[in-house]
Amino acid sequence: MQTLYLDNAATSFPKPVVVCDAVDTWMRQGSGAYGRTAGAAADAVGQMVEQTRHRLATLLDIPASSDIAFTFNCTDSLNLLLRGLLCLGERVVTTTLEHNSVLRPLHQLMQEQQLLVDFVDCDPLTGIVDPNDIRHALRQQPTRLVVITHASNVLGTVQPIRAIADEAHAAGALVLLDAAQTAGHFPFSMRELDVDFLATAGHKGLLGPTGTGLLAIRSGLAPQIRPMRCGGTGTASEQLLQPNEMPMRLESGNLNLPGLAGLHAAAGWLTQQTIARVSQHVELLTTRLREQLQQIPGVTCYPQQSGASCGIVSFNIHEADCREVATILDQSFHIVCRAGLHCAPLIHRQLGTVRSGGTVRLSPGPLNSIEQIDLATDAVTQIAAAF
Known part of the structure; x- marks a missing residue:
């Protein structure tokens, strides 16, 4: 059977056959490192990486492809943002729908930085978080960040993100969207949802290989994020501090080029299929x-x-x-x-x-x-x- x-x-x-073929071809024929190799090989690497960024920005309506940093998975993206943004004693509002990729970093920061975290329940009959409940939680005290999943990985229910983002911004809070379960499976626009940060994996609905993910950041907010990994970016080598500009702010070390080659092909397949x-x-x-x-x-x-x-x-x-x-x-x-x-x-x-x-x-x-x-x-x- x-x-x-x-x-x-x-x-x-x-995975779509084109994804498997792209990874195999890159492993056998790809040469050079992104931002580090001179000549034609460097041009080919750079073109593939930046085309992947552009394809994903188009698919998810991320305002600028340069706002995307490549990561290893959605968990990595969430950790980079939560640990890089939040400071001692700040407050976060989140929900009971969240994955441990949100819950564990937050609980760790509760111990390390006395982070304050409040949890909003969903309606157990519908699996939906009421934006009015988010508003009520935000009124309790000043809040730095609202963290919410776009769709529960247990229930599959898609949340009213734009309404929740409106409540958060009205209260002076930023919004981090965990789109692990929707990117590629469910049409949405980062621009229209009006979230400040978007984290997702490349290997789920986007149909790419494991070891790929992305973190998209609203233009102008990158300097607020402390980079969790510092090192070579292939650019601005004279600077001894990590650059403020995206994507270098959050991309240090060699990228997963075979994985990105597969993600490049997957994004192309999704573009054709819609x-x-x-x-x-x-x-x-x-x-x-x-x-x-x-x-x-x-x-x-x-x-x-x-x-x-x-x-x-x-x-x-x-x-x-x-x-x-x-x-x-x-x-x-x-x-x-x-x-x-x-x-x-x-x-x-x-x-x-x-x-x-x-x-x-x-x-x-x-x-x-x-x-x-x-x-x-x-x-x-x-x-x-x-x-």
Whole structure:
């Protein structure tokens, strides 16, 4: 039986063939280092890196490609921003939907720098954070930063980011958007959302290789960020302090060129397909999966009321341990999924799913088919009948 991959919220698979080919070609034929090699090789490297920046800026409507710094993943991007921006005793407002890539740096900074952090709950029925609740939290005391996920990696629910950004800016706070689950899967514009910082991975919805990510920063804000990694940038070598200009402010050392070559190809593939078409397909699969699972006796989907989603369906069967269900899906049906707390413990506490070990999460991608969704539904039906 062929393996059915439904864990695209963790990392996308399969990658488009052009992505695999680009990485292979770069590993075999690429030469030179970005900003460090002279001659034609340097020109080829520089052209690929800057074209990748430009393609991503166009896809995500980031105002200027030079506002993008390449990172190793979304976790790296979030850490660079949180540790580089926040200072002793400052206050952050965030939500119970957040991933540990936000929660752990914040808790570490609570210990190291007496950071003040307030958490806003989502509506457990819809998975949505009410902008009015953000406004109420911001009124309590001055706040430096609002950190919010664009879409929950547990629930898939897309948040009303523009309304939340408006509340934050009215209170004098900056906004960091974690777009790990939406970039490439769900059409959006950084410009229209009016966020100050955008972090995402290259290997999920953007369909690139692992080891790639980006941090986009509103023009003019880069000097406020203390670089966490200082060193060679290939430019301004006479300066003994890290440059203030982006992207050098946050890019030190050699970049992951094979990874960026793959991301370059992935961004080109998404440009041809369009994120709108990809999103429409993923939404079709997700809606079908969710509606079918909801018809199975003993299956509970989260959240109970669905709205805009980025391609994630979480569920449990009766009171069964979700990890047992995932093991059966893997061993008996060859379906790859994820089960557990998904590195987002606070939302599971709010949902009351900790007693089941979390939830089973199925996450279709752009290269999945309706037939595969029906196979997954049939598998869950058989498992539910056995409990």
